[in-house]
Amino acid sequence: xxxxxxxxxxxxxxxxxxxxxxxxxxxxxxxxxxxxxxxxxxxxxxxxxxxxxxxxxxxxxxxxxxxxxxxxxxxxxxxxxxxxxxxxxxxxxxxxxxxxxxxxxxxxxxxxxxxxxxxxxxxxxxxxxxxxxxxxxxxxxxxxxxxxxxxxxxxxxxxxxxxxxxx
Amino acid sequence: xxxxxxxxxxxxxxxxxxxxxxxxxxxxxxxxxxxxxxxxxxxxxxxxxxxxxxxxxxxxxxxxxxxxxxxxxxxxxxxxxxxxxxxxxxxxxxxxxxxxxxxxxxxxxxxxxxxxxxxxxxxxxxxxxxxxxxxxxxxxxxxxxxxxxxxxxxxxxxxxxxxxxxxxxxxxxxxxxxxxxxxxxxxxxxxxxxxxxxxxxxxxxxxxxxxxxxxxxxxxxxxxxxxxxxxxxxxxxxxxxxxxxxxxxxxxxxxxxxxxxxxxxxxxxxxxxxxxxxxxxxxxxxxxxxxxxxxxxxxxxxxxxxxxxxxxxxxxxxxxxxxxxxxxxxxxxxxxxxxxxxxxxxxxxxxxxxxxxxxxxxxxxxxxxxxxxxxxxxxxxxxxxxxxxxxxxxxxxxxxxxxxxxxxxxxxxxxxx
Ligand code: SF4
Numbered sequence: 302x303x304x305x306x307x308x309x310x311x312x313x314x315x316x317x318x319x320x321x322x323x324x325x326x327x328x329x330x331x332x333x334x335x336x337x338x339x340x341x342x343x344x345x346x347x348x349x350x351x352x353x354x355x356x357x358x359x360x361x362x363x364x365x366x367x368x369x370x371x372x373x374x375x376x377x378x379x380x381x382x383x384x385x386x387x388x389x390x391x392x393x394x395x396x397x398x399x400x401x402x403x404x405x406x407x408x409x410x411x412x413x414x415x416x417x418x419x420x421x422x423x424x425x426x427x428x429x430x431x432x433x434x435x436x437x438x439x440x441x442x443x444x445x446x447x448x449x450x451x452x453x454x455x456x457x458x459x460x461x462x463x464x465x466x467x468x
Numbered sequence: 469x470x471x472x473x474x475x476x477x478x479x480x481x482x483x484x485x486x487x488x489x490x491x492x493x494x495x496x497x498x499x500x501x502x503x504x505x506x507x508x509x510x511x512x513x514x515x516x517x518x519x520x521x522x523x524x525x526x527x528x529x530x531x532x533x534x535x536x537x538x539x540x541x542x543x544x545x546x547x548x549x550x551x552x553x554x555x556x557x558x559x560x561x562x563x564x565x566x567x568x569x570x571x572x573x574x575x576x577x578x579x580x581x582x583x584x585x586x587x588x589x590x591x592x593x594x595x596x597x598x599x600x601x602x603x604x605x606x607x608x609x610x611x612x613x614x615x616x617x618x619x620x621x622x623x624x625x626x627x628x629x630x631x632x633x634x635x636x637x638x639x640x641x642x643x644x645x646x647x648x649x650x651x652x653x654x655x656x657x658x659x660x661x662x663x664x665x666x667x668x669x670x671x672x673x674x675x676x677x678x679x680x681x682x683x684x685x686x687x688x689x690x691x692x693x694x695x696x697x698x699x700x701x702x703x704x705x706x707x708x709x710x711x712x713x714x715x716x717x718x719x720x721x722x723x724x725x726x727x728x729x730x731x732x733x734x735x736x737x738x739x740x741x742x743x744x745x746x747x748x749x750x751x752x753x754x755x756x757x758x759x760x761x762x763x764x765x766x767x768x769x770x771x772x773x774x775x776x777x778x779x780x781x782x783x784x785x786x787x788x789x790x791x792x793x794x795x796x797x798x799x800x801x802x803x804x805x806x807x808x809x810x811x812x813x814x815x816x817x818x819x820x821x822x823x824x825x826x827x828x829x830x831x832x833x834x835x836x837x838x839x840x841x842x843x844x845x846x847x848x849x850x851x852x853x854x855x856x857x858x859x860x861x862x863x864x865x866x867x868x869x870x871x872x873x874x875x876x877x878x879x880x881x882x883x884x885x
Contacts (some may be wrong), residue, residue: 313652313742317850321857322830325534326541329507329548341857361653364686365850366829367588369508369604390657390688391588395604443491443618453606454515461518463493463618 302420303381304429305353308346309413310339312359316392318342319363319371328370335374352379355419357411359385362403363392372396382419384408384426397444400452405438470717472624473691474659477599477714481582488623488721497581497598499611500528502568503535504829505586507545509605510552513613522615524557528576530568531561535824538832558612566797566823569593569765572600573676574799578702578710579694584611589765589847591682595675596701597694597714602683622659622688623723625650629666631731636882638775639674640767640845640865643681644736646728648746656686658723661716663693666730672701673771680766681847684743735880737843738863741851749868752878759790759842760873762866763821764828767845768796770803772866777809779870779884780816786876791818792834794826816873830855843872 319339327334339346356362356375362385363371372395375383382402386409396403404419406426411417415430424437443463450456457463471479475486482492501509506529521527529549537543546563553560561571568585569592577583579597583590586608593600603617611617627646647654660682667675675692682690692698693715702711735749762768762776773795785791793813795801801823804810810820821827827834828846836842836859844854849861864872867881874884 315850317830317848317852321852321855323835323852323855325504325829325831326539328504329541329545341852361656361686364652365588365848367505367586367590367602367604369505369586369606372604373508387653387656389653389686391602391604394607398604398606441491441620453610454512457516457518457610457614462614463616 302418303353304418305355305381306351307355307357307411307413307415307417308350309411310342310356310358313361313364314342314358316363316365316368316371320368320374331370331373331377334370335377338374338378347378350378350380353381354379355417356380356383357408358383359408360387362388364389367391369395369399372399372401376401384411397448398453400448402448406435410435469721470719472659472720472722473597473661473693473714473716474599474622474624474689475720476716477580477582478619478621480580486621488621490621491618492621493616493618494582495616496584496611498526498576498583499608500530500568500572500585501608502530502533502587503542503545503549504533505605506549509586509609510548512606513609516610516613518613521556521558521612525559527612528559528561529553530571531563532567532824533829534831535563536822564798564822564824566800567765567768567825569680570768570796570800574705574797578707579698579712579714584608584617588683589680591687591690592676592680592765594682594690595672595679595692596698597692599689599691601688620657622657624659624661625655625724625726626722627660627662628725628727629662629664629730630727631666631729632669633730633733636735636867636880636885637730637733638865638867639670639677641733641736642730643678644738644746644863645733647681647685647744650685650726652684652742652744653686655682658687659689659691660685660687661691667692668695671771672697673769676769677766684847735865735868735882737868737878738849740849740860740862743847743849743863749864749878750880755878756841757789757843757872757877758840759792759834759836760869761792761827761834761842761844761846762869763794763796763826764846765796766847767866768794768800770800772845773800773804773809774807776866776870777812779867779881780874781812783816783874785817785873789873789876791816791873792821792827793818794821795823798823827854829853843869843878845869
């Protein structure tokens with residue numbers, strides 16, 4: 302069970318919003334890169350977010366480049382999960398690979414600052430502020446298994462290979 | 469049940485009867501990294517403790533995004549990548565060779581292959597009939613080690629293109645039109661499959677432009693059947709033996725069929741800060757432009773430079789508008805010198821940059837100032853993309869870019885043709 306506060310963003314938050322190209326030179330210095338997370342969209346985000354909080358966005362979160370650094374620095378900021386109406390394909394896959402859950406739900410029912418409780422196994426999020434319960438979209442079994450192990454690297458270290466069989 | 473291009477290629481590469489929605493483990497023919505995603509991939513490869521490389525000959529590292537390096541940090545990343553290629557036997561395309569996607573097209577990708585790159589525009593190779601898709605550093609690191617990856621077989625949209633382009637209209641305008649029509653997330657998780665008489669008559673350069681921009685509609689791949697045009701392209705790049713005919717079954721199932729007649733299409737421009745925010749170029753007349761950039765994996769090929777040079781020949785850029793040109797590869801630059809295009813650009817007041825990504829992603833070589841606007845032939849105009857969140861990026865064809873450089877404002881190229 303994850304519990305934290307919602308930080309609300311709009312539609313089409315791109316990887317250039319999350320980790321701007323001008324900080325390209327910081328990609329091998331992730332703690333420095335993390336300081337600039339989302340700074341063009343929400344300048345005070347990194348100083349306000351606390352471990353366990355959630356990024357809550359509209360459609361197509363993470364569109365744009367394949368830079369996995371975007372998912373990595375969101376995780377480094379302590380964000381427990383990204384909740385969005387939809388997510389761009391590469392970002393979604395990257396996030397799961399680094400152990401950051403991206404959960405699809407109707408985020409119109411969540412406002413900035415709401416307290417949320419996410420039940421990953423049960424597939425739902427409860428808005429503790431409004432009392433509304435939202436179902437989470439399902440994702441492929443292979444992704445669940447990768448997420449369960451904490452990401453693709455731990456998964457491969459443990460299993461040595463991909464496997465399409467269920468647990 | 470018949471198969472789409474995506475289903476055909478992924479069935480073959482997974483050794484299964486794959487249909488849309490299935491999860492498969494597919495053999496990867498070619499995996500690559502670039503200098504922005506490569507260092508993290510190598511760290512992940514090391515962390516995986518899979519100290520092996522499945523097929524080193526088909527793994528390539530490109531130094532193209534920060535090329536030549538603008539900073540100490542990036543020069544050190546380059547050292548890391550170069551050292552790795554030396555130790556592992558993995559192939560290196562160093563500074564000055566060109567943009568990864570252009571080099572993949574010129575020298576590496578073939579019909580029917582699965583191509584995985586740690587760069588979203590890996591989709592470009594779909595123009596050759598390869599299933600090519602972008603992933604992140606970790607996925608590509610694992611594909612390098614295991615020689616395979618997991619994929620969800622995508623549903624496909626069939627894009628049927630009819631009619632011929634009017635003068636001054638190109639595949640870039642069609643790409644912007646399609647993205648405007650279906651939206652920046654309209655094809656998320658889907659493959660776009662291009663066909664129809666316009667596509668059959670289209671040269672490889674323009675096919676690459678269309679495939680390249682598939683990802684701007686959210687697509688996982690932008691696929692073309694391989695045909696005589698593909699065969700000739702491979703032949704001109706010394707690998708005709710790797711040609712094979714690959715096309716979808718006539719009874720393949722598509723999630724959507726989108727029909728487009730291009731006969732009335734006009735030069736299009738994408739406005740800040742979203743690729744699907746499009747308008748005809750002529751409606752934007754009067755929008756002042758401080759920088760024009762011709763290049764990138766979308767439009768930095770010889771045909772693109774030829775189009776721009778034909779408009780710029782004997783003319784000068786507007787005094788208030790900088791004109792930057794970055795050929796997509798060394799081969800393109802060499803041929804552009806031979807054809808006299810580079811001379812034309814220099815005489816028109818242009819600045820010619822080395823082969824590579826140039827200012828596309830805001831690293832170097834043309835970062836915009838506060839409040840400035842750029843008309844670029846690239847594929848993305850997100851806020852901050854070219855290094856400054858206070859700047860504005862418009863996207864258009866090389867013809868629109870050249871015409872706008874001369875006029876100093878967004879200009880329909882037909883005014884100068
Ligand atoms: S030219 Fe631009 S879009 Fe293409 S690979 Fe380079 S940075 Fe990416």
